[in-house]
Amino acid sequence: MIDQQASLPSEPPEKTRIVILISGSGSNMTAIADEISRGSMDAEVSAVICNVPEAAGIQKARDRDLETQVIDHRNFTSREEFDLNLMRAIDDYSPDLIVLAGFMRILTPDFVRRYEGRMLNIHPSLLPAYQGLHTHQRALDAGDRKHGVTVHFVTEILDDGPNVIQAVVPVLDGDDATSLQKRVQLQEHIIYPIAVKWFVEGRLTMVGNTALMDGQPLPVTGVQLES
CATH class of the missing domain: 3.40.50.170 (Formyl transferase, N-terminal domain)
Structure with a gap:
């Protein structure tokens, strides 16, 4: 039958x-x-x-x-x-x-x-550096040679959730806040879809205050990409 x-x-x-x-x-x-x-x-x-x-x-x-x-x-x-x-x-x-x-x-x-655990944000700095606003000018004022952007899980403390992925951008001679922002934004459009895809595939999770990739804790920076 x-x-x-x-x-x-x-x-x-x-x-x-x-x-x-x-x-x-x-x-x-x-x-x-x-x-x-x-x-x-x-x-x-x-x-x-x-x-x-x-x-x-x-x-x-x-x-x-x-x-x-x-x-x-x-x-x-x-x-x-x-x-x-x-x-x-x-x-x-x-x-x-x-x-x-x-x-x-x-x-x-x-x-x-x-x-919590299912909300992502993107922030234009290499967190935990430069939480809040005016990140590009603050990086320039500090004389940083590297700047960038971070995707992180959102927690109750502003720009303080566990990092998922960062893109590192060199600070070039002659940069101003506008030119630096433009190069950072190009990397934003690369790494944010990557982070979303990891979540969709079930690879990216948050347990407690820790971001996990394939069940393993990510480093404090998250996955870090050099541009």
């Missing part, structure tokens, strides 16, 4: 659902979305959510047929109220991963705890 149940085709595995948060040009969002569209990872961008109605990244997302939402933080009386509404919008998509791609908001502890 034929086991008809066993002969039924199996359901294809669901794609990893990603929600991307932006505030500006959306260049890292497009780098990730374009890599997904090329089929390099089994994922989908469920939504792009932006807190700045005039941000150029909104149209870039729409040009790629990505669902977009705008939640203007200026419409809320407190950071907590904004974050609560943002969480509700995110949870409508049941995402596996939250990607902060130039999202210029300091998140409340409740927000971070809700998505």
Whole structure:
């Protein structure tokens, strides 16, 4: 007798659902979305959510047929109220991963705890150096010969979560903050899709305050690439 149940085709595995948060040009969002569209990872961008109605990244997302939402933080009386509404919008998509791609908001502890271990951020310095703003000028002012960019897991302390991957960029004679930023940004568009792909493949996880690759702790720098 034929086991008809066993002969039924199996359901294809669901794609990893990603929600991307932006505030500006959306260049890292497009780098990730374009890599997904090329089929390099089994994922989908469920939504792009932006807190700045005039941000150029909104149209870039729409040009790629990505669902977009705008939640203007200026419409809320407190950071907590904004974050609560943002969480509700995110949870409508049941995402596996939250990607902060130039999202210029300091998140409340409740927000971070809700998505801990499945939220990535990119920061334009070799963390833990130069947390916060104006990283390129600060590297120049310090006379650094190397600068770069870091993808890290998000924790409650700003720019302090465990590092996943860094790209190191040399500081050249004659560099100013603008020229240095341009070279760093080129590396952002390379390493952020790599980190997302590792997560999608199940290779990248966070346990406690440690980033793991294939179950092994990453170094403090994360994987470090020289450009």
